[in-house]
Amino acid sequence: MDFDLTEEQEAIRKTAREFAEKEIRPVVSEYDQKEEFPWPIVKKLAELGFLGMIIPEKYGGTDAGNVALALTIMEVSRVCASTGVTLSVHNSLLSNPLLKFGTEEQKKKYLPKLASGEWIGAYALTESTAGSDAAALKTTAVKKGDRYVLNGSKVWITNAGVGEVIITFAVTDKEARRGHNITAFIFEKNFKGFNVGTHEKKLGIRAANTVELSYDDLEIPEENLLGEYNEGFKIAMDTLDGGRIGIASQACGILMGCLEESVKYAKERKQFGKPIAAFQPIQWMIAEMAMELDAAKLLTLRAAHLKDLGVRHTIEASMAKLFSSTACNKAANNAVQIFGGYGYTKEYPVERFYRDAKITELYEGTSEIQNIVISRAFLRD
Ligand code: CAA
Numbered sequence: 001m002d003f004d005l006t007e008e009q010e011a012i013r014k015t016a017r018e019f020a021e022k023e024i025r026p027v028v029s030e031y032d033q034k035e036e037f038p039w040p041i042v043k044k045l046a047e048l049g050f051l052g053m054i055i056p057e058k059y060g061g062t063d064a065g066n067v068a069l070a071l072t073i074m075e076v077s078r079v080c081a082s083t084g085v086t087l088s089v090h091n092s093l094l095s096n097p098l099l100k101f102g103t104e105e106q107k108k109k110y111l112p113k114l115a116s117g118e119w120i121g122a123y124a125l126t127e128s129t130a131g132s133d134a135a136a137l138k139t140t141a142v143k144k145g146d147r148y149v150l151n152g153s154k155v156w157i158t159n160a161g162v163g164e165v166i167i168t169f170a171v172t173d174k175e176a177r178r179g180h181n182i183t184a185f186i187f188e189k190n191f192k193g194f195n196v197g198t199h200e201k202k203l204g205i206r207a208a209n210t211v212e213l214s215y216d217d218l219e220i221p222e223e224n225l226l227g228e229y230n231e232g233f234k235i236a237m238d239t240l241d242g243g244r245i246g247i248a249s250q251a252c253g254i255l256m257g258c259l260e261e262s263v264k265y266a267k268e269r270k271q272f273g274k275p276i277a278a279f280q281p282i283q284w285m286i287a288e289m290a291m292e293l294d295a296a297k298l299l300t301l302r303a304a305h306l307k308d309l310g311v312r313h314t315i316e317a318s319m320a321k322l323f324s325s326t327a328c329n330k331a332a333n334n335a336v337q338i339f340g341g342y343g344y345t346k347e348y349p350v351e352r353f354y355r356d357a358k359i360t361e362l363y364e365g366t367s368e369i370q371n372i373v374i375s376r377a378f379l380r381d
Helices: 007-024 028-034 039-047 066-077 081-101 104-116 232-268 280-309 314-344 350-361 367-379
Strands: 121-124 140-144 147-158 165-171 182-188 194-199 210-221
Touching: 007 039, 007 066, 028 350, 039 081, 066 081, 066 232, 066 280, 081 104, 081 121, 081 147, 081 165, 081 182, 081 232, 081 350, 104 165, 121 147, 147 165, 147 182, 165 210, 165 232, 182 210, 182 232, 232 280, 232 314, 232 350, 280 314, 314 350, 314 367
Parallel strands: 121 165
Antiparallel strands: 140 147, 140 165, 147 210, 165 182, 194 210
16 A cells, blocks of 8 residues: 655645745735635636646646645645635536546537636536435426527536536436436536526635526537436536545645644744643644544545546545545634634634635535435445
8 A cells, every 4th residue: 555645746736835825825815805716826727737637638638637636626725725616626527527428529629728727617516406405406408409408597606607618417307217317518608598696605715706507598509418318417426426525625725724823823822821832732632633634635535546546436535525524624613712812813814714614514515415425335235
């Protein structure tokens, strides 16, 4: 068993860290407070090849792989979780299913633009009445001539207000059985009938773009159907297996930030005549953060490694997401505790970590859903 990163993976991790320190840290608080999408940062990430990390070189990507992508999302989220999820959704929820299920024409058309960052990608599954129960979605797609016409709406869609290309899911056969009645489609933002609605005002990841979408007779040419007709739900689930590694990585990044800030502050802050690091309750919190960070990273990188090997990783991705998001929320809570009143102000990054951490237990499947996915694998007859 080899726990070492390859030279290339380590070089990518180092580049991501240097980039996050130099380009993101000085402006992270400003973007968070203004709730503004960090376009200049995303453009620079594109120049470094971070928007095409799992795309083969023949389509313009760097083909760095899923372990390298996970490391990059960790390093970026250690400083800015909003940029972390932007990267994760673009790579894992759009490029990944296009690569796996797309036709050669679809790959040639979309992957080079996604790899270069000319186009940002999004994934639209969730609806107001179909969140955890994703198969209950109500958006419909009806074939008319050489196109499908979609009607319905989607909520909480990351990147869709700034994106050019979106994968979405709609019921194509009301008579077919649940889970086998949904088809996946790719569409572009300028397709007739597509509208971006409310930009959500959020507790955390405030610089990430999160919007409602409406499809009012949205016309999608039939060549933009992704994968098999009526088998889109499996594409949605398979894609989320990869997306959950991205969110686990985001949680690891936030946890890394919490640990580092807590250690620094605990050594500086003096009470009762000595640094608070000398007190056992603080030491225990630091030890727990360090131990759980290690475990979270190991679970996350294992899932990413399996994905690189092309092995099914549904359970491993859910374990990585559940463990990392739980540990990250505990760490963010304890980091604010270590900082005391200062941690409750915007003077220190732990206030933002505390707000950003929560979403990792909610999106791409709540913690309760990850528990279902994991336990089903053991309890199934
Ligand atoms: N890979 C491939 N196929 C899969 C699969 C996977 N990971 N998971 C399920 N399937 C298949 C099943 O095998 C089944 O096929 P068969 O009928 O041929 O056997 C079919 O899909 C239906 O599966 P289930 O019966 O398990 O479906 P279910 O309705 O019971 O749902 C669930 C399972 C795990 C609860 C699922 O609904 C789920 O993951 N819900 C959470 C949804 C979610 O994560 N949403 C996130 C939104 S995206 C987001 O947040 C992105 C963002 O913007 C950041």
